[in-house]
Amino acid sequence: MRGKKTTIFGLIALLIGTATLFGGCGSGGTSSGNSGSKTVNVLCWTEYLPDSVMSNFQKETGVKVNLTTFSSVDEELAKLEAGKDGTYDLLIGGNVTSLKEGGKLEKLDLSKLSNYGNIKKDYRTYVEDPKGEYTVPYMGVTAVIAVNSDKVKDQITSYQDLLKPAYKDSEVVIEDAQAVVGMANIATGHDFNDLSDKALGDAKAYLEKLRPNIHAFNGDSPKTLLLNGECNIGLIYNGEAAMAQKENPAIKVYYPKEGVYYAFDRLSITSAAQNKENAYKFLNYILDAKVSKSISDKYQYINPNDKAVELLGSSYQSNPLFVLPADVVKRCQTPNGRTSAEKTKVANVWTQIKG
Incomplete structure (x- = not known):
């Protein structure tokens, strides 16, 4: 996670x-x-x-x-x-x-x-x-959209918002194949756990559009890239976002309106x-x-x-x-346990995007 x-x-x-x-x-x-x-x-x-x-x-x-x-x-x-x-x-x-x-x-x-x-x-x-x-x-954990509001004035409440060309090379994304591909599923109208060829094809297409905006994949300390100005937007874990907010109150956090990764x-x-x-x-x-x-x-x-x-x-x-609002709970999607074969299907998408 x-x-x-x-x-x-x-x-x-x-x-x-x-x-x-x-x-x-x-x-x-x-x-x-x-x-x-x-x-x-x-x-x-x-x-x-x-x-x-x-x-x-x-x-x-x-x-x-x-x-x-x-x-x-x-x-x-x-x-x-x-x-x-x-x-x-x-x-x-x-x-x-x-x-x-x-x-x-x-x-x-x-x-x-x-x-x-x-x-x-x-x-x-x-x-x-x-x-x-x-x-x-x-x-x-949940995955949230964290934004440095001193640098980005828009409210970024959707996975689709992350695709805007204005955010080229300015985003940090967690390094978690299962979570990120699952969120790409949600972004394209599928269930997080849908591993059908259609869903994964749509997820790949979404991530291909997102890729130019991703400056770094980082799950170690993505907050650091937000705090040092290397990135202005993050698709990161809630705990990292909380620690970033503590150091810089200008960091604003949004739960994606299409659905929220929760594990x-x-x-x-x-x-x-x-x-x-x-x-x-x-x-x-x-x-x-x-x-x-x-x-x-x-x-x-x-x-x-x-x-x-x-x-x-x-x-x-x-x-x-830390205590999710009721409307967020309704949008949460939790990963099912996956077999090695199922993880391989997701890994195929991930490696093609990440390189």
């Missing part, structure tokens, strides 16, 4: 390789434990887990968090492929469908998560985990985790209300933790970037 600048390193080959990686793996629930370990190995999106959370966890438990970050859902899979089973204990990201199908996820023992009750019931299940058996919600990153434990008990400890720690609040203080996305939202106060609760 979230990402940073990265080369799409053989995306199609990667997806095929991922299918090979997952083939023949056992189901969740293997018997890896801790063996007295004082570490937990976490794979997470960049700029998503505060250093203070990891250091405070170590102070309280004696367990050190070894953090590896990724920049796109494709890089997440690449790092899982490159590492041996058990390289990572806890995941904070996406790819739930692929990971479940490959037997890479532990079926969670909720009795070990005393803070699970802090999670709002509406968020406990997800399209890729309909029973909430393998994952716990971490943070939710939730999930916390999960790998079935081959070598430090499984520590993974449970850290997952439960993240679900603590005060800890969850501290995460949102640093990286402001949609927080599913009811108790944390209470602590975050009215400034958070009244911000439409």
